[in-house]
Every structure is written in structure tokens, then in C-alpha cells.
Amino acid sequence: MRQITSLVILLLATIALQAQTDKEKVLATVNVNTIKGHIYFLADDALKGRETGTPENKIAAAYLANTLRSYGVKPNPKTGDYYQEATLQVRYRDGEEVKTKTVKSQNVIGIVEGTDPKLKDEYIIYSAHYDHVGVHKSNNPNDSIFNGARDNAVGTTTVLSMAENLAKYPTKRSALFILFTGEEKGLLGSKYYVENPVLPLNQMVYCFNSDNAGYNDTSLATIIGLPRTTAEKNIKESVAAFGLKAVEDPSPEQGLFDRSDNVSFAAKGIPAPTFSLGFDSFAGDVTKYYHQPGDEANTLDYDYLLKFFQAYVLSGRSIANDSKTPFWTAGDKYEASGKALYKN
Numbered sequence: 001m002r003q004i005t006s007l008v009i010l011l012l013a014t015i016a017l018q019a020q021t022d023k024e025k026v027l028a029t030v031n032v033n034t035i036k037g038h039i040y041f042l043a044d045d046a047l048k049g050r051e052t053g054t055p056e057n058k059i060a061a062a063y064l065a066n067t068l069r070s071y072g073v074k075p076n077p078k079t080g081d082y083y084q085e086a087t088l089q090v091r092y093r094d095g096e097e098v099k100t101k102t103v104k105s106q107n108v109i110g111i112v113e114g115t116d117p118k119l120k121d122e123y124i125i126y127s128a129h130y131d132h133v134g135v136h137k138s139n140n141p142n143d144s145i146f147n148g149a150r151d152n153a154v155g156t157t158t159v160l161s162m163a164e165n166l167a168k169y170p171t172k173r174s175a176l177f178i179l180f181t182g183e184e185k186g187l188l189g190s191k192y193y194v195e196n197p198v199l200p201l202n203q204m205v206y207c208f209n210s211d212n213a214g215y216n217d218t219s220l221a222t223i224i225g226l227p228r229t230t231a232e233k234n235i236k237e238s239v240a241a242f243g244l245k246a247v248e249d250p251s252p253e254q255g256l257f258d259r260s261d262n263v264s265f266a267a268k269g270i271p272a273p274t275f276s277l278g279f280d281s282f283a284g285d286v287t288k289y290y291h292q293p294g295d296e297a298n299t300l301d302y303d304y305l306l307k308f309f310q311a312y313v314l315s316g317r318s319i320a321n322d323s324k325t326p327f328w329t330a331g332d333k334y335e336a337s338g339k340a341l342y343k344n
């Protein structure tokens, strides 16, 4: 009798574990204290604005690599560590002058394999840039450090949140995490990556990028390129599950789709929107903090951010578990490149 009871308990426990929904899996890993830890570290004055090529940019990369390591994410398969080193030509300010020089910097890369024997050959890329614009003169006489909490410690934290979740609860499709350097110098890290991919680009079926200027509406997540891929429904439903509304870019005049790392992947044919903090126009609190020394960790609304990160992680899970492979919406500018890349 006792044996039968134990067996029944074990069976019920197994069923309960399997019945855990994707939303429950998100709630189990994404929490406000972890989020704060990432953002407060990356946006600390000690990191001096994470400018590409500086020692502080490398410290940020080491933090990201070691966070991936602590989650049990696998390293870059090409190098066996979490880095992809690149020699880059960058412009930097020297007083009033703009000079060019050659620097060494690095993308940070990790992998979680999928669980489905067939779909695991397809990868979703989760990406964001971690560099920012460094230290220079500003409108504020008392502050010259551009901390880049919104831009893009927040985007970096979306990718870390995804990595923590997938390391614990992998999806059917595999995951490639890439944290780019050099975005603020002209998308240099993502351009370097697509010319030097660590896995074949035609196995990358989606790039779910996150980049942020700021937010002025905490009821929204603004997705640059939302209607341009067939994953629109996955994203809208997942965002709604955490009480936010997913909306398309309200300010096409800013050309945001073509101004962040997602475009490096889109140009190769990979469907690639950018998930951003909510804004209904490129104005108000967006422009107040965008590329300003005031973009600091203690000016963020963490109740809102928690929902924002949960919405991103659930969206990623939904896309990565969907039996249907995402693609460009018919007629999109990049549809032909996509057909050429995937030969369909």
C-alpha cells in the first residue's frame, strides 16, 4: 500500500511539473532584485559609460560572460569562452575633436540547446548592445558620465533574463545569446558578428533584439518592426499576459528599425524586430534621458521593468516553442533576402 501511495505521489508530481505553463516558468525566474542587480552594476559610475574599447567596456563584458557562466549557459563554440574578440575602427571624442583609432573589444556569446530533436537545429537569437557612449562634456556641469541605464543596460538585462530562464527551462528551439559591443560607434559589433557568425546564419530563424532610448508610457512595450514578422501574434499575446500592450513604432521618422543591431541581421534576411520600453512618441521622458548623463539606474520604474522583462521572456518562449517557424510578413523589404537565406 505504501509503495502504491508513493507511486501515485510521484506520478502526480510528474504531471504537475509537466503542466507548468510557459508563464509560470517566466514567473519562476524573472524577479525584481536580479534585474536591479544587473542594471545598477552596468550603469554604475565606475563603468564610466562602457565606451567601446575602454577597460570599463571590458569589465562590463566580463560581468556578462560570468553571469552567463553562473546560469550554466554554454560558451561561444568557436572559442570555448564567452567572448568574440574584434578589432574595430572607432571614432571617439578627444575634447572638442573627433578622432579615429583602432581598438580591441568583444561581443559576448552563449548558447542553450533546444529540446526538440528537429527544431533544436533552428536558433532564436536574443541580442542587445551593452556598450554606451562613455564620458564627455554634457549640458550638466556636474556630471560627465553617460551611464546608459535605459540605453542599454535595460536591453542587456532582457537578454540575461532570457538566458537565466532558458538555462533552467529550455525551449524546443535552441537559443543564441549575443551581447554586442560597438553599437554606439555605428552598429560595429553586430556588423562584425554577421560577417563572422559562430553558427551558420541560415540556422538563425529569428533575432529578438532589445534596445532602448527611454519610455514615456508604462502601459506599453514598443516593438520596432512588430507587424513586419509573423511572430506579431506571439509577442502581442505574451506582452498582454503581463498586463502591458505591445505597440508598433510610433515614430517612423526616427528610422529606429535601421538604427539598431537588429538591422545587421535583417539585411541578411533574418526576421529581426527590436523590443523596447514603452513610448507613444519620441518625446517627453524619452528625449529627456536619451544619451544624457541623467540616464541612471535610480531613475527607473522597476515595477514596470519587471513586467517588461517578463513580457520579453514569455514572447521569446512563445516564438521558440511554436511549431511554426517565424518569417517576414509577405511583401516586407527583407522578404526576398529571407527567402534567399533559407532557400524557401
Ligand SMILES: [Zn+2]
Residues within 6 Å of the ligand: 129, 151, 152, 183, 211, 212, 213
Ligand atoms: Zn542603444
